[in-house]
Amino acid sequence: MKKKIIIGSDHGGYELKEILIKRLQEASYEVDDAGCFNGESVHYPEIAKVVASQISNGEFQQGILVCGTGIGMSIAANRFNGVRATLCHDHFTARMSREHNNSNVLVLGGRVTGDEVAEDILEVWLNTDFQGGRHSTRIGMFDELTK
Numbered sequence: 001m002k003k004k005i006i007i008g009s010d011h012g013g014y015e016l017k018e019i020l021i022k023r024l025q026e027a028s029y030e031v032d033d034a035g036c037f038n039g040e041s042v043h044y045p046e047i048a049k050v051v052a053s054q055i056s057n058g059e060f061q062q063g064i065l066v067c068g069t070g071i072g073m074s075i076a077a078n079r080f081n082g083v084r085a086t087l088c089h090d091h092f093t094a095r096m097s098r099e100h101n102n103s104n105v106l107v108l109g110g111r112v113t114g115d116e117v118a119e120d121i122l123e124v125w126l127n128t129d130f131q132g133g134r135h136s137t138r139i140g141m142f143d144e145l146t147k
Contacts, residue, residue: 006063008034008051010044010073013066013110016118020064020108023119027126032060048076055104056080063105064122070109077105081146084139089113094121098128100135 005024009017014036024031034050036042044067051063055077065073070087077085085105086097089112097103106125108118 002028002030003062004030004032004060006032006034006051006054006060007065008047008063009036009066009110010047010068011036011039011041012044012068013070013073013108014039016108016110016113016115017064017066019115020066020118020122023122044072045076048073052077052080052083052085052105056082061104062126065105065107066110067107068109068111070107070112074107077107082143084142088121088125090117091120091124094124095128098125099131100138102130102135102139 007017007021021031021033035047048065051065054060055063065077065085067073074085074087077083083105084101084103085107086101086103087107087109088094088097103125106122108121
């Protein structure tokens with residue numbers, strides 16, 4: 001059974017999103033592309049809403065968002081209950097976002113992260129497990145903040 005993941009980008013992340021989709025498909029993921037579908041300007045909060053709402057309501061367990069810097073997508077996605085969107089820049093932030101924060105949305109900056117680095121980040125993020133333990137208590141504290 002293929003793992004499912006949802007991905008979305010604005011125009012600033014479109015090219016990187018396409019590269020990541022190919023990488024995910026090669027890794028046998030079923031990918032739901034939430035847009036955008038070309039390099040024309042769009043409003044990133046609209047794309048973040050599509051991805052984050054489907055994580056929040058349980059339709060998907062994991063998602064990916066890409067905009068120019070990753071900052072806007074992170075801010076927008078983290079407004080949704082149960083979403084832990086983490087902007088990652090390297091292996092370490094990708095690993096820690098999963099091990100300690102149980103990140104369920106990877107956020108990347110298409111204009112600030114090279115393609116090969118982004119693919120490495122994706123690989124680490126997908127293949128790192130949450131450590132639980134004391135970190136579970138902290139995740140519960142995140143959830144309390146959105147009540």
